[in-house]
Amino acid sequence: MTNTVITISYDGTAYSGFQIQANANTVQAELERALAVIYKEPVRITGAGRTDAGVHALGQVANFIAPFTIENDKLPHALNCLLPDDIVVTAVHDAEDSFHARFDATGKLYSYSIDRALHPQIFRRLYTWHMPESLNLDMLRAAGKLFEGTHDFKAFQAAGATITDTVRTIYSVSVTENRSDKILTITYNGRGFLYRMVRMITGTLIRVGRGKLSLPEVEAALSGNNPSASGPTAPPHGLCLEKVFYKAH
């Protein structure tokens, strides 16, 4: 009975998100199905957090109590042979009994990728939002800075969300443009995020970059005085959960 931690990458295109739900294709269900084959009994995993339908991950983390011991360097290959091609376990390690992938996470790093080429780049189309229109990157960066720090992000969560504590902390929002491959990447490093918050901030930043929204309007949305200045929600396929942070062991 070992508390086992797995790092998972997946292409979210075909899934209704990470977290298991009835009558839907989920990454968690695929992982639990593969683990049940290996351990010959049901295994329930705990993910570091949900990702929405269509959102990708390079560094999702989950833990589970393994019924018996399998060498950690053998488990990824065994799992990957059983998993569909769009889910890949990239690492396995043991943790203390008390480790919990969600409660113990101290931060998350998300990237949002935007294809700036005139016509969609065929091998990137599933992983980028195609946006060939001109963007003012200085304004976009300045708007990103407004989101850094601790704010009430009430205007930046999905409509109908029931969470009442909407104060979150974002450590950094950085915008990098790769001129050779024409990909613009917005990286969000934060303590935690509300439902759809990264995609709503991204949609807001793009509106600023296109000159359709001013920095004072964004500030008003952040201070709760103009919620309609937030969004729209950027499409899911540009978003990727890059990494989940934990305290050093």
Place this chain on the structure above:
Amino acid sequence: MTNTVITISYDGTAYSGFQIQANANTVQAELERALAVIYKEPVRITGAGRTDAGVHALGQVANFIAPFTIENDKLPHALNCLLPDDIVVTAVHDAEDSFHARFDATGKLYSYSIDRALHPQIFRRLYTWHMPESLNLDMLRAAGKLFEGTHDFKAFQAAGATITDTVRTIYSVSVTENRSDKILTITYNGRGFLYRMVRMITGTLIRVGRGKLSLPEVEAALSGNNPSASGPTAPPHGLCLEKVFYKAH
């Protein structure tokens, strides 16, 4: 009636190849379907060459006689709105009446991409052959050099091919390793290629890199004395038609 040349990129995953055939999903059929909508009559295109089922392209070329004139900078967008997401027309230009995309091609550039990471890289999996095993790149490069020049490539075409003139010229075979993204790329620049020739050469080079085949054995295959030293055929999804060359206008 303008002879119109289009450059096409596609993700070959879902297609039975470029060239139109009965009862199969092909890139050509999708293009002709979109062109028929735009021009309101059947339009037959001529591709620079076939690509096999599952093979990708960044720079496939085709030409067709346009029934009437549409501005060249408007046509890609119009076509891309009608085409499925995995086919993107990236450029359009007019050509002389005599231009023929296949007969006038003077060379082709193919790339074969190999994912060298221990576990498959999720966003590259559809476009690379996953090969984490150790490879001797010096040997692989030396084997690649053997294919440069004009040779009888009889041992390097698909079984059952009916072409009798199997002499072809390869200008260069280059092997580049990107250590940061762990992708090994073999690039083939040649006058023309037999059916499956690039994939059979790639399979042969990998066998050499893995120490399972010697350079003299490859030379023997090339000189017709040991056809069994060729291949196996590398999987289609690592292959991409990068560019088709034509004489300057």
